């Protein structure tokens with residue numbers, strides 16, 4: 001497996017994965033906008049160096065805080081450590097860039113994602129009621145501070 005920065009040419013594959021995974025999928029132009037945004041750091045996971053994209057993640061930084069906007073893995077490649085590798089990359093990249101506080105929002109009932117975030121040291125910090133649509137669901141806010 002290889003984790004690398006997302007390139008413009010990757011947006012079609014990433015948007016196609018998005019549409020199969022999320023009900024509020026990011027379009028090609030939304031993915032392109034994220035790549036063009038200097039505060040957003042997007043990564044892809046490939047099955048081998050230079051190979052097929054099997055997962056991706058978007059991290060957004062501001063001041064000393066970084067938000068995990070998105071992380072997803074193609075269904076047939078789940079439970080193989082791909083998300084772990086993306087989390088490791090984002091947290092290392094963020095910490096190298098001076099971000100010491102990480103946070104995110106996740107559907108409260110998304111057990112795989114909540115478990116992933118807990119594994120990486122994120123703790124529940126609040127809830128937004130009825131935050132998501134299609135289907136309606138609360139958002140759980142999770143955060144993690146890197147130790148000095």
Ligand SMILES: CC(C)(COP(=O)(O)OP(=O)(O)OC[C@H]1O[C@@H](n2cnc3c(N)ncnc32)[C@H](O)[C@@H]1OP(=O)(O)O)[C@@H](O)C(=O)NCCC(=O)NCCS
Pocket residue numbers: 021069070071072073074077078079080081082083084085106110111112113115116117119
């Ligand atoms: C959440 C998601 C990214 C996990 O990806 P993955 O590559 O399968 O995860 P990994 O194999 O790296 O597993 C890492 C950890 O995640 C958790 N996890 C992953 N899948 C899980 C599942 N089905 N049930 C419970 N925990 C799970 C575990 O803590 C796991 O650690 P462990 O293997 O030591 O138990 C993947 O299920 C996914 O793409 N879901 C749809 C998109 C999504 O909901 N993204 C999050 C919101 S943006």
